[in-house]
Amino acid sequence: MNSAALAPHAHQILSEATLPGLPNHYRGKVRDNYDLADGRRILITTDRISAFDRPLAAIPFKGQVLTQTARYWFERTADLCPNHVLAYPDPNVVVGRRLDILPVEVVVRGYLAGTTSTSVLTRYRAGEREMYGHRFPEGMRPNERLPQAIITPTTKAFDGGHDEPLTEAEILGRDLLTAEQWRTVSAAALALFARGQTLAAERGLILADTKYEFGTDPDGRIVLADEIHTPDSSRYWFAQSYPERFAAGAAPESFDKDFVRNWVVARCDPYKDAIPEIPADVILETAAVYIRAYETITGATFALPDPAEVPLDRVSRNIEAYLAGHPQR
Incomplete structure (x- = not known):
């Protein structure tokens, strides 16, 4: 998938996941976490990207790629080691055991x-x-x-x-x-x-x-x-x-996810200066790389959502439905 195909979805960013109805909110660099009283933890992987000890931007679908790639591997390694996963109520959300x-x-x-x-x-x-x-x-x-x-x-x-x-x-x-x-x-x-x-x-x-x-x-x-x-x-x-x-002594070919990082470094000292506004084409190219990584690693096709879908609304709705069916014990 190329960045042009993602242009209609550039606005579909989950930059934060503050849900007032959920208890014990902890906001990490990438994830918003909520601890339920019965020992479950709701982890919402946002699209935030951080580097240089500071937030830089949000990349469309990055959180979904990370959540679903991890799901692919958790399901294929559960026989080797128990993992924290209890449920996946949403493409960006995992419910796990609090550890x-x-x-x-x-x-x-x-x-x-x-x-x-x-x-x-x-x-x-x-x-x-x-x-x-x-x-x-x-x-x-x-x-x-x-x-x-x-x-x-x-x-x-x-x-x-x-x-x-x-x-x-x-x-x-x-x-x-x-x-x-x-x-x-x-x-x-x-x-x-x-x-x-x-x-x-x-x-x-x-x-x-x-x-x-x-x-x-x-x-x-x-x-x-x-x-x-x-x-x-x-x-x-x-x-x-x-x-x-x-x-040849050349670096191995890899998924180059550092478009944002490299763009910032070329324009300022990211540890001291204000971060300039990052162009949309850099954001979309980074999103395309994450999606290509998901598809290559898992062999699955990444399905783009309806452009009218609001990611936070979907996340909130799916978590609410999950909790209704799996109330706290």
């Missing part, structure tokens, strides 16, 4: 890649060879496949701070997780990643790395939370062009 989120973010990597300060490629380029409790050999090239998938955990920065690299010894020594929790989380993460790589390969994709969040339910059971294998939480490359591009 106590574990203070460790689990990143699984299959390749020497990344751009952030915690990525293995950034640290490898800086001369580090011991990272996250793993020893990396000399002479590796950017985006090279690792001998096996590894876990590179970081702290979970609940207060908006920056994640910090961790090792297994630090996780246990600082009592972030018990030994049994770490064993369970590690085994689940590697199994989920292996399943993800296998199914992605069937779609002509390489799942290079991803992050998982886990929590515990009231019984202490480890449960997969948040989202899984979405374009925002994972790095996907196109398998067909990877060998040639790797041999």
